[in-house]
Amino acid sequence: xxxxxxxxxxxxxxxxxxxxxxxxxxxxxxxxxxxxxxxxxxxxxxxxxxxxxxxxxxxxxxxxxxxxxxxxxxxxxxxxxxxxxxxxxxxxxxxxxxxxxxxxxxxxxxxxxxxxxxxxxxxxxxxxxxxxxxxxxxxxxxxxxxxxxxxxxxxxxxxxxxxxxxxxxxxxxxxxxxxxxxxx
Numbered sequence: 001x002x003x004x005x006x007x008x009x010x011x012x013x014x015x016x017x018x019x020x021x022x023x024x025x026x027x028x029x030x031x032x033x034x035x036x037x038x039x040x041x042x043x044x045x046x047x048x049x050x051x052x053x054x055x056x057x058x059x060x061x062x063x064x065x066x067x068x069x070x071x072x073x074x075x076x077x078x079x080x081x082x083x084x085x086x087x088x089x090x091x092x093x094x095x096x097x098x099x100x101x102x103x104x105x106x107x108x109x110x111x112x113x114x115x116x117x118x119x120x121x122x123x124x125x126x127x128x129x130x131x132x133x134x135x136x137x138x139x140x141x142x143x144x145x146x147x148x149x150x151x152x153x154x155x156x157x158x159x160x161x162x163x164x165x166x167x168x169x170x171x172x173x174x175x176x177x178x179x180x181x182x183x184x
Contacts, residue, residue, distance in 0.1 A: 060160070060167040060168065060169050061081065061082060062166075063080065063109070063166045063167065064078060064166055065164060065166070069099050069107060072100060074100075074125065074128075075100040075123050075130070076098065076100070077112065078097055078098070078099055080094060080095045080096065097168060097170070099166065100141060100143075102142060107159060107161070107166060108143075108159075109157045109166075109168045110143045110154045110155065111156075111170070111171075113155070114135075114137060114150060114154075114175075115150050115155060115175060115176070116132065116135055116148070116149050116176055117135060118175050121139065129141065130154065136149070137149060137150035139153060151177060152178055155173045157169065157170060157171060171184065
């Protein structure tokens with residue numbers, strides 16, 4: 001090959017020779033990798049789903065009839081049966097809440113889980129307050145923090161009256177932080 005009077009020499013070692021067999025082998029390899037990637041997407045979504053799925057505990061749970069709570073002189077403990085869907089698992093659990101009346105006379109539902117380390121808070125009738133037996137936190141009748149290591153007061157829960165029933169949406173909160181952070 002000559003170009004402008006100069007002769008260019010091509011080294012025969014630099015020539016790439018592709019046989020028909022290696023071309024189709026490479027084509028099959030690329031096609032197989034592409035099909036594997038396409039089939040792997042749904043499998044990976046299935047396997048990784050629990051990592052990205054949020055817990056769906058947005059169901060309103062029945063506490064009881066409103067007439068049971070009409071004349072509360074002290075907070076009343078009420079059990080809850082919860083169904084929580086978390087990833088692939090459906091978990092049936094039970095929690096307790098306290099139903100009390102606010103200073104204005106409205107129903108107030110408080111979580112019985114201590115905001116400090118997650119122990120179960122008890123109502124002390126003789127002292128007219130809530131008490132955490134694990135680390136000694138004390139709370140007023142309306143859930144306000146009085147003393148002890150708890151960083152905040154008892155956590156109020158969303159509640160509503162519907163068809164003569166008191167319903168609550170139970171939520172879990174991050175422990176040992178001063179502000180309420182809903183986990184689920």
